[in-house]
Amino acid sequence: MQLGTRKLLDRAFTALGFGSIAMMGLMLLVVLVPIVGNGIGAIVFRGTVEHRRMLYNEFHRGDAGRLKLELAESDAARSEVYGMLDRFEAEMAGMDAVRREEYRPKYEQVQGALRALLGPLPHDEAPALARLKYGQTRWDKAEERLHDLLFEKVWDYSNPDEMAKSYEVSRSAAFKGTSLVKLFPYVENNIDRLLQPRWTLYWGFITDSSIDAHFFGGVWPEIQGTLFLALGAMLFAFPLGVIAAVYFTEYARDGFLTSLLRSANSTLAGVPSIVFGLFGLTFFINTLKVSESKSVLAGSLTLALMILPTIIRSAEEAILAVPKTYKEASLGLGATKWHTIITVILPAALPGILTGGVISLGRAAGETAPIIFTAAVSVGSDIGLADVFSSPTQALSWNIYNLASEHEAAAEIRHVQYGMVLALISIVMLLNMTAIILRARISKKLKG
């Protein structure tokens, strides 16, 4: 082959490597950017007066005086809207039966759209579900609801060979000639007065409990559950892992038994996470009966088994990285082996061991499959530290799945899902960042 071609191939080869790495970085960005962007939207958004009313009623938070003023202004605008509805109802009562029946379904649609936008209408019975008690709390959603009020989605089935196509028609056209026609431009023009949008920093998303299956409120119970599970897993796995690592590095002699134990370790590392869940269910809950059914304890134990191999491996590496001279010096001064391990080797290896521990903590916090059968529930009361032995808990990872895949109004609460994913990723990434920084420090220290 010619030299030119060989060099070109060489360049192409290098480019392939760069491309792969760039793809990985790109993937990370593609996943993280929308999650972070939309997730922040769960905390910082333009909240409407309905949001503040909800906060005041459900969480007793907010400036009562200011809320009153806002509500007064909003009510003034709303009474105008409701007045129009009343007038149209009166008008309808005067119509002949055929025309009335023609208008009724369309009018009910308008009523429904108004409820979604502004909350229950004056003559409605008080609704039971919190989500129906309030209008749109978020401005971005309110704009969508406004659009629903102004336009009707109609499906075109005229061509049977293709999929039906949808197009939109203005609702006001349907009410041409009636008094209701004025309602649409009025709402459109006065939407700011009706809902009073304001930029809101909703810290409560992190610290509040949720109301009505995550329609309102925050994700604190999930965060707390995640922390309980992950810390509980560490509580079991960390000491065991470090002790096992000490055995492997300082005591084990090369031989069949040691290699068998090491194989067991890597086998455990390779077990699929869902199988840990099965094992947790059949062993901790059905056989040992550590709790009656799902509990934080059972979940933590299951997660502990899952992260144990990682902790052992990283602790082993950290201990092996401690210069042999430390050990010699200590033994040379007349310390026993055990004393040397406790006072010299483990302190020197501690940052490395912690790095592994922190990464494992992140893994335990982010893992879902092992806790599905052992600890996680989608709804439940907020649990305290005393309940961990008997109660299941909500957890970020599980609830992300649950809200995104099984919630009856998953599309309505995307912002909550994004917020939850952001919370989970923040926890995991913070832990990993800590680990990365910790490790950079160690390598700097070892270099001197």
Next chain:
Amino acid sequence: MNGEAQATEGRSPAFVVSPLRRSLQKATKTAGHSLLFLVAAFVAVIVLFIFFFVARDAVPFFQIKGFSEFFTDTRWYPADDPPVFGALAIIYGSLMVTAGSAVIAIPMGISAAICLSDVLPFSVRQYVKPVIEMLAAVPSVAFGFFALVIFAPMLQNYGGTLLMWAWWLIASPLLLLASLVLSEIAAARFPDEKRRKLMQRSLLALFGTASLGLLFVIGRNLQAIEIVTGTNALNVSIILGFMALPTIVSVAEDALQAVGRDMREGSYALGATRAETIVKIILPAASSGILAGVILGIMRALGETMVVWMASGNSSHIPDPWFNYLDSIRTLTATIAGDMGEADQVTGSARFHVLFAMGLLLLVISFISNFISERIVVRQRKVLSGQ
């Protein structure tokens, strides 16, 4: 002896202690040692327990239903009366997404590992490694959420266009390089330099046009594809591929590093380019270690639950045609996770135990592949250390 006894007297405390104390010391040592051993052996005990308890709950299923339906039937109707527990389609689905993710992860993983170990200078590597670690750290449920909420609608709405761009991006440099190399190889038979060059250029023009045409035609065809559902095998394969990448990269990089500088320098000294050195010398030497990494990475894809549960569509049938990655599928892991809620956990029905049978299947596969990869690594270490 008397003299010696005398000599010991009157000195600082002796280091020879009484037999009792010495045996006590030894006993303490042995006790501590065995305590540590017990903790270390705990892991082995856990592994045994996992096998035993999962198998214990899997056996009743095979007792009730036998093996043949599970492994050969594609109908999965656990709620029917009588229920049908054909897991073939589900096993196929697992294999399908695993293969799909392998196609994505293996070439990318190996080339990234090569880039890390041989191309990038240390200062850059420092910043690349955290990126890979972060990718490994992203929780699987976050990937699943991404696949379901962001990627699936994207595939559904712009799938054809996306496929076309991916094809162009991947195939155009490959095809052009291939035509260059092919034309040169074909022209190499001509001894006369002038004719050879002429031949090569005309061949290059021919191949180039052909590959451009190929690019265009296939691209158009791909663009015409309408993806019915975004939650399909392709979606899951791509995401799983990226999730498997970090494992493959880190193990493969270790294997490449282990080859050592002497071999590289030897090859460079003979006038080989970097690519030739790596492909002809380094990769063969590190191949077993890379293979081990690939196995571990693929296992991660096979054992992954959340992504496939959320974004694979969960329909248990073998796609038509069998390689149709744009169809929904269902995997073992997703079935275990999804059906446990409906299976009666207490009475021990076949519906409950069949999930453990699936778990056992996963467990056995992971055990075997883990064993193989470990053997491979041990062998490579032996070969490299010259034993």
Next chain:
Amino acid sequence: MTPSPEATSSPNRSAREFYLPPERRKVEGGGVPHVSAKNFSIYYGEFEAVKKVSADIPAKYVTAIIGPSGCGKSTFLRSINRMNDLLPNCHTTGSLMFDGQDVYGKFTDEVLLRKKIGMVFQKPNPFPKSIFDNIAYGPRLHGIRDKKTLDGIVEKSLRKAALWDEVCDRLDKNALGMSGGQQQRLCFARTLAVEPEILLLDEPTSALDPKATAKIEDLIQELRGSYTIMIVTHNMQQASRISDSTMFFYEGRLVEHASTAQLFTNPKDQMTEDYITGRFS
């Protein structure tokens, strides 16, 4: 700490006259065999690293061990306080007596043994702790908790190691921040703080620059007379400068052991002569 009169008047007394180099000042109570090996061999598995060594190490003098690398001199040194126990498959035959007691005896407590036989290693190896904690590590190990006593020990040890003036105002600083030579003297101080009887020095200056080396050599001269010192060194000038007697090892065997003056001027063995004149190394 002084050997009892019984020991001095033991039959081995003749060793005293033999080892004492005439040009060096005599040390009171020195010269009795402090460590004595008889047909002492060390094996790594099958490999015999030290072969049937018999020697008496005179108390309170400096004994240098020289020889080409891999000759077993370090192994021999490290076997005296049983540091070789750390290596798997290491075992010994023959006898090694210290203070008339068997080092490898059935009832030997190697921890107590190492307290009495201190060691300083090739590379300075302070713990990643403060200077104070480094030196207090040993005394604390052996049960001294009282802060005042510890203060005293630390100061005394640092003074003995000629380091006190340099570090007295930064005892709480991390020891890894010191220079290499200071670190090595800190290791001396750390070893002295446990009040050993013997100091084993395993090429203590090989990682240091000439200035730091000179300081360490001065220190060894200071300590001579108070401790039995054994030093493994590659540097023959150093051996001849600081030692009273010298052992030459070759391929695991002790080829010659004589007073330093005699060994370097009038070696009995051809191999020794070849080595010290630089014909092989």
